Amino acid sequence: DADVTQTPRNRITKTGKRIMLECSQTKGHDRMYWYRQDPGLGLRLIYYSFDVKDINKGEISDGYSVSRQAQAKFSLSLESAIPNQTALYFCATSKQGAGNTGELFFGEGSRLTVL
Amino acid sequence: AQTVTQSQPEMSVQEAETVTLSCTYDTSESDYYLFWYKQPPSRQMILVIRQEAYKQQNATENRFSVNFQKAAKSFSLKISDSQLGDAAMYFCAYRSANNQGGKLIFGQGTELSVKP
Numbered sequence: 713d714a715d716v717t718q719t720p721r722n723r724i725t726k727t728g729k730r731i732m733l734e735c736s737q738t739k740g741h742d743r744m745y746w747y748r749q750d751p752g753l754g755l756r757l758i759y760y761s762f763d764v765k766d767i768n769k770g771e772i773s774d775g776y777s778v779s780r781q782a783q784a785k786f787s788l789s790l791e792s793a794i795p796n797q798t799a800l801y802f803c804a805t806s807k808q809g810a811g812n813t814g815e816l817f818f819g820e821g822s823r824l825t826v827l
Numbered sequence: 828a829q830t831v832t833q834s835q836p837e838m839s840v841q842e843a844e845t846v847t848l849s850c851t852y853d854t855s856e857s858d859y860y861l862f863w864y865k866q867p868p869s870r871q872m873i874l875v876i877r878q879e880a881y882k883q884q885n886a887t888e889n890r891f892s893v894n895f896q897k898a899a900k901s902f903s904l905k906i907s908d909s910q911l912g913d914a915a916m917y918f919c920a921y922r923s924a925n926n927q928g929g930k931l932i933f934g935q936g937t938e939l940s941v942k943p
Contacts, residue, residue, distance in 0.1 A: 745930060752836070754831075754833075755933040757932075816931055818872035820870065820871055821870045
């Protein structure tokens with residue numbers, strides 16, 4: 713099983729619908745992230761969380777919200793989806809403190825299409 | 828703010844040949860990490876290689892090596908003896924060593940194709 717699991721893997725929805733993308737991890741990492749990937753733009757940070765009580769906006773947080781339900785779970789919500797939120801979304805984790813190698817560990821991505 | 832630039836949207840290499848992917852970055856910090864990630868068609872993000880800025884020696888992982896030029900803020904990836912399985916999107920990424928949440932800043936990506 714994957715260490716970082718995202719659901720759903722693919723989703724097609726309509727403009728105005730509420731969508732939640734879920735992420736769970738078994739790596740025991742404190743830090744979790746949501747990124748969005750668009751062609752020609754690379755990956756851009758939406759939100760990140762140090763722990764359950766510490767959530768921070770990334771560079772493109774408008775139109776998104778997150779919830780850190782537990783150390784292992786970090787969900788991303790689109791309250792009212794719009795077509796320009798069509799993208800590939802990644803959840804990632806990283807280790808904090810001793811042994812931190814700096815890298816992020818990614819889920820397999822959630823492809824969202826908003827019609 | 829830090830930025831990462833990959834100026835080659837697409838690259839192509841013949842199987843068994845060598846190819847170099849370019850990456851430049853902008854930062855005022857002296858301590859940081861640099862990464863190359865590979866994204867094959869499966870879309871999984873796979874770490875290829877990591878470089879710590881305080882280390883002068885270029886990182887190497889089997890057929891993958893980097894040319895890290897700190898003063899020039901350049902971090903290129905060389906793939907030797909290219910294989911069909913190397914075909915993928917490659918992303919260069921920067922991470923501050925300071926306590927900024929550990930977030931990575933990514934370049935735009937380079938799509939590498941490998942010709943048999």
